[in-house]
Amino acid sequence: MKKLERLRKEIDAIDREILDALNRRAMEVLEVAKLKRDKKVKFYSPVRESEVIAKLAKLNKGPFPNDGLKTVYREIMSASLALEEPLKVACLGPQATFTHLAALRHFGSSASFVPLDSIKGVFEAVDSGRAEQGVVPIENSSEGIVSHTLDMFIDYDLNINAEIMLEVSHHLMSKSGRKRDIKKISSHPQAAAQCRGWLESNMPGIPVLGASSTAKAAEIAASDQGVAAIASELAAKVYGLRFVNKNIEDSRRNYTRFLVISRGVHPRSGSDKTSIMFSAKDRPGALYDILAPFKRAKINLTKIESRPSRRKAWEYIFFVDMLGHIEDKKVQRAIDSMKDACLFLKVLGSYPGGE
Numbered sequence: 371m372k373k374l375e376r377l378r379k380e381i382d383a384i385d386r387e388i389l390d391a392l393n394r395r396a397m398e399v400l401e402v403a404k405l406k407r408d409k410k411v412k413f414y415s416p417v418r419e420s421e422v423i424a425k426l427a428k429l430n431k432g433p434f435p436n437d438g439l440k441t442v443y444r445e446i447m448s449a450s451l452a453l454e455e456p457l458k459v460a461c462l463g464p465q466a467t468f469t470h471l472a473a474l475r476h477f478g479s480s481a482s483f484v485p486l487d488s489i490k491g492v493f494e495a496v497d498s499g500r501a502e503q504g505v506v507p508i509e510n511s512s513e514g515i516v517s518h519t520l521d522m523f524i525d526y527d528l529n530i531n532a533e534i535m536l537e538v539s540h541h542l543m544s545k546s547g548r549k550r551d552i553k554k555i556s557s558h559p560q561a562a563a564q565c566r567g568w569l570e571s572n573m574p575g576i577p578v579l580g581a582s583s584t585a586k587a588a589e590i591a592a593s594d595q596g597v598a599a600i601a602s603e604l605a606a607k608v609y610g611l612r613f614v615n616k617n618i619e620d621s622r623r624n625y626t627r628f629l630v631i632s633r634g635v636h637p638r639s640g641s642d643k644t645s646i647m648f649s650a651k652d653r654p655g656a657l658y659d660i661l662a663p664f665k666r667a668k669i670n671l672t673k674i675e676s677r678p679s680r681r682k683a684w685e686y687i688f689f690v691d692m693l694g695h696i697e698d699k700k701v702q703r704a705i706d707s708m709k710d711a712c713l714f715l716k717v718l719g720s721y722p723g724g725e
Contacts, residue, residue, distance in 0.1 A: 392446065396453055403454035414457055414502065416532045416630070417639045419447055420722040424641075441475075448478020460484040460492045460501035466605040467585040468561075472534045472628040473505040487582055493522045496631055504631045505534070511625040513563045515675050519629070520689055523647060523718055524679075530645050530719035532630035540565050540584075540619045542573075543605070544591055544598040547612025553596035554579055556587035561600045567620040585609075636721065642695040643672070645718040649679055649687050651711060657688075659711045663704040669694055687714070695720040 406412070423443055427436045451457055459477050462469035463485020473483060484501050486492050496504040507516045540561055544552060555562075555569070555578045562569070562578050569578065581587035584601040585608070591599035592609040599611065606613060650656040664671055673691040694701040696717055709715055 395446070396450060399450040399453055406454070412634060414451060415636070417636050417722060420532075420639050422447070444475070445478045445480070448480040451478075452480040457481045457503065458484055458501040460486055460495035460504040462486060462489060462492060462506065462583050464583070464585045464589060466588065466602055466608040467583040468536065468538055468602055468626060469505050469507055469583070469628060470585070471602060471604060472507075472536045472626070475536065476505070476532065476534045476628075476630060477503070489516075489518050490522060493526045493528060493631070496528055496633065497526050499633075502632060503531075504528075505628050506631060507560070507626055508533075508629045509627045509673075510538070510560060510564060511623065512619075512621045513560055516560065517677060520647075520675065520677050520687075523689075523716075524687060528631045528633060529635050530629050531632050531634065531636050531721045533643070533721060533723070534628040534630065536626050536628060538564070538619065538624045538626050539603070539617050540600050540624075541603060541606065541616045542598050542600055542614040542618050543588065543611040544614055545595050545611060547614055549614050551595055552576060552598045552614065555598050555600065556581045556590045557600035558582070558584050558587065561587075564624060565600055565618045565620060568615075568618040572615070572618075630721075635719065638695045638697055638720075639722040641723050642693075642720050643691055643723050644694055644696050644701055644720040645689065645691050646705065646716065647687055647689050647718060648708065648715040649685060649713045651713055652685070656711055660708050663707040664692065667700040667704045669701060669704055685713075689718075693723075 423440050426439060426443060430436055430439055457477060459473050459481045461467070461473040461483060465485055470483065470485065473481070484495060486495060489506050492504040492506050495501040506519045508519050509515045542555070552573070553576070555573065555576055557578055557580070559580050561584050581590060584599070585605050587599035588601040588605035588609040588611060591597045591611055598614055599605070600618070605611070648660065650660055661671070670693040671690055672693060673689070675689045676686045677689070679685040679687045692701070696702065696705070697720070705717065
């Protein structure tokens with residue numbers, strides 16, 4: 371017991387040192403804020419944040435885990451940014467959606483979150499300046515692309531400045547937590563699709579009704595004893611629901627990729643992706659001609675997706691992710707060489723690779 375008491379005193383002393391260091395760091399942050407304000411420089415810099423976290427992870431010799439280190443420093447930087455200027459972040463709401471969880475992970479809890487009813491609403495908020503940043507889902511590891519997000523990039527001139535990879539677990543929850551009380555299930559269509567096999571096996575004959583988000587589904591379930599929701603663990607806490615079954619997703623490694631959007635562009639981080647969208651001319655070999663320069667330049671294309679253009683029947687818009695930054699000469703040359711074969715070409719942004 372004496373040894374335990376001594377170790378606790380040492381930990382208390384280290385905590386005081388950490389607190390002192392945090393406050394000294396905060397004082398430096400306030401000085402940085404003054405300089406940025408004088409020079410009219412944007413307060414938020416995702417590249418700088420990525421660099422800080424990458425450097426610390428490289429320096430870390432343990433035993434404190436790098437995943438924990440990243441989480442701690444996200445919160446430190448979030449609180450520091452709030453000292454400079456509170457950052458407004460739009461995301462698909464209400465509170466406790468998976469998009470909100472992704473935004474919390476990326477921006478930390480000191481950001482000011484603006485929950486909106488739709489993906490289009492997030493784009494509009496950022497485009498109008500009501501929010502500096504927005505977070506939207508783009509694809510799921512089991513269900514694929516979120517096509518509505520891709521469509522919005524056609525309509526809005528916003529840039530991608532980060533991506534977030536979030537492991538997603540879905541839970542069935544209701545007011546009572548009793549399976550026998552459930553007459554209907556409320557869910558966002560993407561979440562329901564990710565649990566399709568489990569629902570067919572365990573809830574046959576129970577209708578699944580669409581909701582604008584998983585958190586909205588939880589909100590509906592909180593007001594109706596006969597409705598269960600498919601939502602996050604945080605949603606159960608926020609809306610006072612009990613679990614009927616946990617982890618009902620069909621794939622145990624279920625990830626969703628989110629994009630951070632803004633009106634600004636950001637410099638190289640050293641480990642970047644670039645996203646573009648284009649439509650090809652209607653002639654034999656057009657798509658091959660467009661993509662061939664990337665092969666010659668040895669640029670790795672990590673994703674290619676097509677969508678109907680909504681402007682002309684059988685015309686398609688292609689979305690491509692590649693490794694590299696738009697400021698890299700070989701990326702610039704490859705994109706420039708595409709132009710003659712394209713009806714339409716748009717660079718959506720260069721940003722640090724997934725966290």
